[in-house]
Amino acid sequence: MRHSLLNFTRSNSGLVILLVLAIPLSLLSPDFLTGANLLTVALQVSMIAITAIGMTFALITGGVDLSVGAVAALTGALAAGLATSGGLGTYPALFLAMAAAAGVGLLNAALIVWGRIPPFVATLATMAAARGLTLVYTQGRPISGLDAQFTFWASNLGPIPVPIFVLIFVLILTYIILNRSLFGNYIFAVGGGEETSRLAGISPSRVKFGVYTISALCAGLTGLLLTARLWSAQPNSGTGLELDAIAASVLGGASLLGGAGSVTGAVTGAFIVGVLSNGLNLLEVPSYNQQVIKGLVFIVAVLLDYLLKRRLK
Amino acid sequence: MAIPRLQLVHIVKSFPGVQAVQDVSIEAYPGEILALAGENGAGKSTLMNILSGSLLADSGRIWLDGEEVDISSPRRAQELGIAMIHQELALIPQMTVAQNIFLGREPRFASGLLVDSRKLLQQAQALLDPLQLDFSASALVSDLSIAQRQMVEIAKALSFQARVIILDEPTSALSERESDILFALMRSLREKGVTLIYISHRMEEIFNLSDRTAVMRDGQMVDIAPTQALTPQMVVQKMVGRELKDFFPKTEAQIGEILLDVRGLRSGKRLQDVSFSLRRGEILGLAGLVGSGRTEVARVLFGADPLDGGEIKLAGQVIHPHSPQEAIRLGIGLVTEDxxxxxxxxxxxxxxxxxxxxxxxxxxxxxxxxxxxxxxxxxxxxxxxxxxxxxxxxxxxxxxxxxxxxxxxxxxxxxPQVLILDEPTRGIDVASKAEIHTLISELATKGIAILMISSELPEILGISDRILVMREGRLMAELNRAEATQDRIMQAATGQIEASG
Incomplete structure (x- = not known):
């Protein structure tokens, strides 16, 4: 009994941490456990969660993608610019912007695979370049004047915001890719042992191209949702998004050494980050103090996860 | 006899400065366990790596079931049905047994996009069932023991319709019970007509299991004979073979009082009740097979591994080094193996x-x-x-x-008061070896107590004052310079004589 409880905790440590956070919050603040507040949390979390899902793909191969925040900003800016002054229709603009995001992902993969540059360095470089391109393109000013087709993506369907549906769609799709598809199988294989995979006839290079493209597409989608939600593209949007995404993925069980990670975990991790911010806001903790508390909770969560896993080894 | 399953003819392979395999020919038959014996560095692994496609031979030809084959890569060897199970296993720990067995060959559906997990599991389980193993195809490899992982490798080999399975010292990391399970599996594969080539230098295993024994020494095939026609003594002699002809400059040092006194040393499962003493100015050779616990002795004395029991005295004082830092302060040095x-x-x-x-x-x-x-x-x-x-x-x-x-x-x-050297001349050319040997002797004359671990028997015999032989974490023999011979050391190291107390 004790063992099976521990086992459950090991494979779902993110959920356990989420509960540990939610119970005291619902006791301390009467506003926490209301439908409206939970939807707000879900809306805020959906953007981090989508990016974290993409990040998890990169982490499982033993890599990382630091360019996601900048890619989100670039995609949002391009979409807004092309849809307004560019004179394209909204949907062609969204499509082209996502194609640009995929382009950055392919560039990341090319640098890593062909250039043999470590993922941390390669994506650090494209992060700077993509942020710079965004500033050049926007001239450092927000792009507004979006039409209803664009802002629909952050509106409400009934009581539920559209980004939550987008998150659910992305979650299902990526879950199938990662856990049911051949490609997903090979992502884990490459992360667990690149040489072994090569000897089994798998091409680690192709896997990496796929992984960084998925990560960039998720980041791009996040950028579109952020833009729709603010009714404008902000050149500095998505700053620090990469850190939130890595934190969410790791809280959800991804290993920076590769070979482990799950998309449901990434979403759970994003909710931990979101619930914590929301709770601290409701409790009127000053925002400077919030950062300190977030850092500490993150350390405790990762340590707890490590201890649980080691205990069961 | 039937057509050989496998014929290797005039295989030659050299590395810079070493003739690793010199004109070796060997045959193996279906339904046979062929033991391949030899000292470390005799060329066994090189030969088998050529057969399994990890290395390319400089020259020579290979026939498989009467057909000449060109084994250009591990992948090609796999397609031909030749599988090698290495000492370092090539499994992905985060994946299940089934996923590992069929990696790169998963059953699929939806035009090959999705993996048919149920079929994958069924196929893997169908492969495991006849082997009667104690884990299922859905188990995570990281949860399995080393022995179980070897079974997974064997199952993987069988899934390729392996005709030849090569096992490179598979029992070095196994307990006796685990080894027995592996041997039972090997025998049942032999019944099914698989050819097994078994690299080992454990005499009891060779004589228990194998139909024929091939012995290599210095890159050459010295003998191939039915195992029944051999005795362990004969195999050891063939493995060792040469006379001690290398020149070892041994200067006699003044051997002083006991400096290091070790009683009942234990560490994990790898060291059991090891006791010995070391005097000032003495060179103590520590012989034994790879994995016999020699390096562990060095690591415990140096504070790199925990001491679970026993007592270490340095110049009469009980010491207990918890870290290399402490050991260094006490004047203990370690020249590591790698x-x-x-x-x-x-x-x-x-x-x-x-x-x-x-x-x-x-x-x-x-x-x-x-x-x-x-x-x-x-x-x-x-x-x-x-x-x-x-x-x-x-x-x-x-x-x-x-x-x-x-x-x-x-x-x-x-x-330093005590200097431990672990394989001090591994991978070093002959001229420099002699220099290092001279140097070790000189250090002894200065009163440093020296513990030298080596797999090269001539080296051990050449410069040691006294020789300890280890096997499976225990001391098997203590020989003085006059009575030590290569045969006696190998007999103790391979378990043919009982512990001398």
Whole structure:
């Protein structure tokens, strides 16, 4: 009994941490456990969660993608610019912007695979370049004047915001890719042992191209949702998004050494980050103090996860 | 006899400076377990790596079931039905047994996009069932023991319709019970007509299991005979073969009082009740097969592995080094087995490598006194005849022998009482070997107590004053210089004589 409880905790440590956070919050603040507040949390979390899902793909191969925040900003800016002054229709603009995001992902993969540059360095470089391109393109000013087709993506369907549906769609799709598809199988294989995979006839290079493209597409989608939600593209949007995404993925069980990670975990991790911010806001903790508390909770969560896993080894 | 399953003819392979395999021919038949015996470095693994496609032969031909084949890669070997199970297993720990077995060949549906997990599991389980293993196809490899992982490798080989399975010292990491399970599996595969080639130097296993035994020495095939026609003594003699002809400059040192006294040393499962003593000026050789616990003795004395039981006395005082740092303060040095990974900072200079332990002493107000470091360095370079263009030369660019001298120089900088050397001349050319041997003898004459681990019997016999032989974590024999021979050491190391107390 004790063992099976521990086992459950090991494979779902993110959920356990989420509960540990939610119970005291619902006791301390009467506003926490209301439908409206939970939807707000879900809306805020959906953007981090989508990016974290993409990040998890990169982490499982033993890599990382630091360019996601900048890619989100670039995609949002391009979409807004092309849809307004560019004179394209909204949907062609969204499509082209996502194609640009995929382009950055392919560039990341090319640098890593062909250039043999470590993922941390390669994506650090494209992060700077993509942020710079965004500033050049926007001239450092927000792009507004979006039409209803664009802002629909952050509106409400009934009581539920559209980004939550987008998150659910992305979650299902990526879950199938990662856990049911051949490609997903090979992502884990490459992360667990690149040489072994090569000897089994798998091409680690192709896997990496796929992984960084998925990560960039998720980041791009996040950028579109952020833009729709603010009714404008902000050149500095998505700053620090990469850190939130890595934190969410790791809280959800991804290993920076590769070979482990799950998309449901990434979403759970994003909710931990979101619930914590929301709770601290409701409790009127000053925002400077919030950062300190977030850092500490993150350390405790990762340590707890490590201890649980080691205990069961 | 039937057509051979496998024929290797006139295989030759050399590495820079070494003829690893010299004109070796060998045959193996269906439904046979062929044991391949030989000392470390005899060329067994090289030969088998050629057969499994990991290495390309310089020349020679290979026939498989009467057809000449060209084994250009591990992938090609796999397609031909030749599988090698290495000592380091090639499984992905985060994946299940089933996923590992069918990696790259998963059953699919939806035009090959999705993996048919149910079928994958069924196929893997169908493969495991006849083997009667105690784990299921859905188990995670990281949860399995080493023995179980070997079974997974064997199942994987069978899934390729393997005709030849090569096992490279599979029992080195197994308990006796686990080994028995592996042997039962090997026998049942033999019944099914699979050819098994079994690399080992454990006599009891060879004589229990194999139909024929092939013995290699110095890259040559010395003998192939039905195992029944052999005795363990004969195999050991063939493995050792040569007369002691290398020249070992042994200077007699003044052997003093007991400096290091070890009683009942235990550490994990790998060391059980090891007791010995070491005197000032003495060179104590520590022989045994790879994995017999020799390196573990060194690591425990040096504080790198935990001491679980027993007592270590240094100059009459009980010591208990918890870390290499403590051991170094007590005057114990360790020249590690793997020079490049464990001893040297390859990208740094000769100066930084040799004087890293000296920096602490030669500083003022936190600044390193490079003048005094360099003065000491020049002395060490001439004493040890380290050949380097200057002190700033990167250690990477030095020859193996000179790299080893840099490591020894580092230990001399702490004026050690005890110096442990683990395989001090591995991968070093013959001329430098003699220099290192001379150096070791000289250090002994200065009163340093030396414990030297080596797999090269001529080296052990050549410069040791006394020799300990280990097997499976225990001391099996203690031989003095006069009574030690290669045969006696190998007999003790392979378990043909019982512990001498």
């Amino acid at each position: 020079r490049k990974v464990q001893s040297l900072f390859l990208g740094q200079s000769v100066r930084s490598n040799a004087s890293v332990l000296l920096f602490e002493k030669l500083t003022r107000l936190g600044f390193i006194l490079y003048g005094r470091v360099d003065a000491w360095m020049r002395g060490a370079i001439s004493q040890l005849t380290i050949r380097t263009p200057n002190l700033g030369q990167k250690v990477r660019n030095l020859s193996g022998g000179n790299q080893q001298k840099v490591v020894i120089a580092r230990w001399l900088s702490i004026n």
